[in-house]
Amino acid sequence: MFSRRRFLTSAGVASLATFARLPNVRAEQYDLLIKGGRVIDPARNVDRLADVAIANGTVAALRTNIAASSAADTVDVSGKLVVPGLIDIHTHAVREKEDAALCLADGVTSIIDAGSRGSDRIDEAVDVAKAAPSRMRLLINISKTGNDPNGELLDLDKVDVVATRKAIERHRDYVVGIKVRLSDFVAGKNDLQALKLAQTVAGPLNVPIMIHMGQSMTALPELLAVLKRGDIVTHLYSPPPNGIFGDDGMLLPAVLDARKRGVWFDVGNGLNKHLTWDVAERTAKAGFWPDTISTDWVPMGRADQIFNVGTVLSKFLMLGMPLARVIGCATANAARAMPAFKGLGTLAVSAAADVVVMELQEGRFQYVDNEHAIRTGRQRLVTRTTFKGGRRIAAL
Numbered sequence: 042m043f044s045r046r047r048f049l050t051s052a053g054v055a056s057l058a059t060f061a062r063l064p065n066v067r068a069e070q071y072d073l074l075i076k077g078g079r080v081i082d083p084a085r086n087v088d089r090l091a092d093v094a095i096a097n098g099t100v101a102a103l104r105t106n107i108a109a110s111s112a113a114d115t116v117d118v119s120g121k122l123v124v125p126g127l128i129d130i131h132t133h134a135v136r137e138k139e140d141a142a143l144c145l146a147d148g149v150t151s152i153i154d155a156g157s158r159g160s161d162r163i164d165e166a167v168d169v170a171k172a173a174p175s176r177m178r179l180l181i182n183i184s185k186t187g188n189d190p191n192g193e194l195l196d197l198d199k200v201d202v203v204a205t206r207k208a209i210e211r212h213r214d215y216v217v218g219i220k221v222r223l224s225d226f227v228a229g230k231n232d233l234q235a236l237k238l239a240q241t242v243a244g245p246l247n248v249p250i251m252i253h254m255g256q257s258m259t260a261l262p263e264l265l266a267v268l269k270r271g272d273i274v275t276h277l278y279s280p281p282p283n284g285i286f287g288d289d290g291m292l293l294p295a296v297l298d299a300r301k302r303g304v305w306f307d308v309g310n311g312l313n314k315h316l317t318w319d320v321a322e323r324t325a326k327a328g329f330w331p332d333t334i335s336t337d338w339v340p341m342g343r344a345d346q347i348f349n350v351g352t353v354l355s356k357f358l359m360l361g362m363p364l365a366r367v368i369g370c371a372t373a374n375a376a377r378a379m380p381a382f383k384g385l386g387t388l389a390v391s392a393a394a395d396v397v398v399m400e401l402q403e404g405r406f407q408y409v410d411n412e413h414a415i416r417t418g419r420q421r422l423v424t425r426t427t428f429k430g431g432r433r434i435a436a437l
């Protein structure tokens with residue numbers, strides 16, 4: 042039975058608590074203060090010690106010496122990096138309901154599932170994306186079956202352009218582009234035709250296509266020629282045949298030309314035939330850096346430390362890419378490459394308060410490529426704390 046006495050008691054406690062906080066209420070203009078870290082916000086060329094203040098789920102201030110008394114809660118991050126919420130534009134995190142939460146705990150506040158599902162199962166995938174704790178969007182596979190280990194494009198009848206178009210129209214806010222895998226084992230001799238069919242859908246709807254390059258039957262320049270401004274090439278470090286280097290050992294002119302035309306080049310670390318140190322080191326030597334750094338995430342890769350996001354970013358420090366540029370590839374650039382994430386990937390005032398606290402560790406760290414070759418780097422980026430919309434995310 043409801044007790045009047047208990048009601049009075051709890052009400053009394055509540056008002057006492059409210060009263061006790063009163064002296065602070067007026068001074069606390071911020072909900073959270075992330076204090077004393079090295080803030081790297083490549084979108085605005087920021088790389089300096091500063092405090093980040095958060096109010097109502099957005100960045101409210103970024104400057105030095107913000108008083109702790111001005112915030113309800115303060116986190117001291119001295120000696121650590123403070124970067125915008127990471128954006129991973131190539132994952133397969135829609136397959137299990139728990140996957141997005143794992144990525145979020147690693148610092149990925151905005152995430153793309155790149156082609157796990159085609160029109161057959163896109164509605165179900167959209168439901169997963171809607172329920173995800175992070176901002177999850179999808180590229181629909183041009184094959185209605187979605188990713189198929191046996192090759193989703195070996196039979197072109199699996200490309201249903203009408204169903205694909207309708208799926209995008211039905212879920213405009215969640216299905217934000219198209220994925221086409223073009224390797225021999227996926228598409229065989231259909232690679233070029235599948236890509237052209239994908240463009241007939243993507244063009245009129247003005248959405249990007251992401252192609253998975255490497256080991257295709259058609260030569261890469263012929264595939265690149267079909268790409269429009271804003272399209273994305275993932276698996277840039279694929280070993281031959283049909284990687285980004287010509288037989289003369291030079292970067293293909295068509296690759297340089299595609300970048301000039303506004304085509305993005307993405308990493309897509311992955312597990313198999315997508316990244317070898319040989320190709321990555323030659324590419325670095327040629328001064329051709331990726332625009333975006335993505336993981337091609339599946340849970341197995343995270344568990345093995347092959348490609349949680351910190352590990353993949355660290356590989357680029359080892360390859361000689363400057364830290365701010367590495368962070369930029371997973372924040373500012375990723376937001377530019379994926380129009381659905383416009384305005385994210387920055388700590389500008391009034392941006393969403395997606396913030397990641399990372400540690401830049403010094404030591405000896407081993408990194409593997411897709412052939413399990415080992416390289417040793419001197420630095421490692423490790424995610425310590427993630428905030429999404431100003432809310433602290435528990436580590437997983």
Ligand SMILES: [Zn+2]
Pocket residue numbers: 131132133155309337
């Ligand atoms: Zn993939």
